[in-house]
Amino acid sequence: MSILLNKNTKVLIQGMTGRIGSFHAQEMVDYGTNLVAGVTPGKGGTKHLDRPIFNTVKDAVNETGAEACIIFVPAAAAADSIMEAADAGIKYCVSITDGIPAHDMMKVKRYMLRYKKKIK
Amino acid sequence: MYALDAKMSFDDNALFRHEDIKVLNDNSQKDPREVAAQEHDLSYVGLEGNIGCMINGAGLAMATMDMIMHCGGKPANFLDIGGGASPERVAKAFELVLQDKEVKAMLVNIYAGINRCDWIAEGIVKAVSSMSLSVPLIVRLSGTNVEKGTKIITDSGLPIILADTLKDAAEKAVEAISS
Numbered sequence: 001m002s003i004l005l006n007k008n009t010k011v012l013i014q015g016m017t018g019r020i021g022s023f024h025a026q027e028m029v030d031y032g033t034n035l036v037a038g039v040t041p042g043k044g045g046t047k048h049l050d051r052p053i054f055n056t057v058k059d060a061v062n063e064t065g066a067e068a069c070i071i072f073v074p075a076a077a078a079a080d081s082i083m084e085a086a087d088a089g090i091k092y093c094v095s096i097t098d099g100i101p102a103h104d105m106m107k108v109k110r111y112m113l114r115y116k117k118k119i120k
Numbered sequence: 121m122y123a124l125d126a127k128m129s130f131d132d133n134a135l136f137r138h139e140d141i142k143v144l145n146d147n148s149q150k151d152p153r154e155v156a157a158q159e160h161d162l163s164y165v166g167l168e169g170n171i172g173c174m175i176n177g178a179g180l181a182m183a184t185m186d187m188i189m190h191c192g193g194k195p196a197n198f199l200d201i202g203g204g205a206s207p208e209r210v211a212k213a214f215e216l217v218l219q220d221k222e223v224k225a226m227l228v229n230i231y232a233g234i235n236r237c238d239w240i241a242e243g244i245v246k247a248v249s250s251m252s253l254s255v256p257l258i259v260r261l262s263g264t265n266v267e268k269g270t271k272i273i274t275d276s277g278l279p280i281i282l283a284d285t286l287k288d289a290a291e292k293a294v295e296a297i298s299s
Contacts, residue, residue: 020204020234024234027264075133076136076137096203096233096234098202098203099133099202100133101131101133101134101137102131102133102134103131103134104134
């Protein structure tokens, strides 16, 4: 299996300003992850842990060139966050949320069909 | 051809947006242990053994139950405490498992990622301090903040048996029952 991410990969966090997001953002920073931005709708323009926060993933990607993201968003909005990330051009996305409704994930799976994997 | 009956299942995770379906729930038709668990949003399934379990992650819970059986014991329940469990939630889960009179030993197995060993340890200490624990308690912690969590347990002075690995925890639980 090929290496997908390395220490230089630019990572953004959706839900970074929340309780769980903040805790893990700090852990990631301490570990040396190249954390470049956070996304929390409504908190765009502010800073958290010294990183810029944006209202949308699209804004964050345009400004920082982030390619990977991790999502710390509650179950009700998690599936939407995944699709938003895909739409914004994020290549690698990890969603840690437990309890996302099955129907929502079916939508996500279907949605991902738009993004064919390019073989370089 | 006539349809005489229908069985429907509802995704518990989506009930938050279906109030009209949520009200159809009838707790009198469910296992009382599971009703109590649901009230606290805990994922619990009652079984017939005597080793009470509190674990994070359904996969790990199943693996732990398998390991208990492999070591000659029988799990009393399945309980997935989920991620980010607060000390209060841990304490509630603890009480819930111990309400089962069949439980002769309690096994806590935590592989913390989003969870934190210090929060888990606080919850355990809180629960044990506020009840008279009459069964042996075996705890295995690993992952986020494991040193902090282990310290909280050892500093508490409570008679808690610490284990290193999944197998070690299961073996100690089975041993605790037979001794």
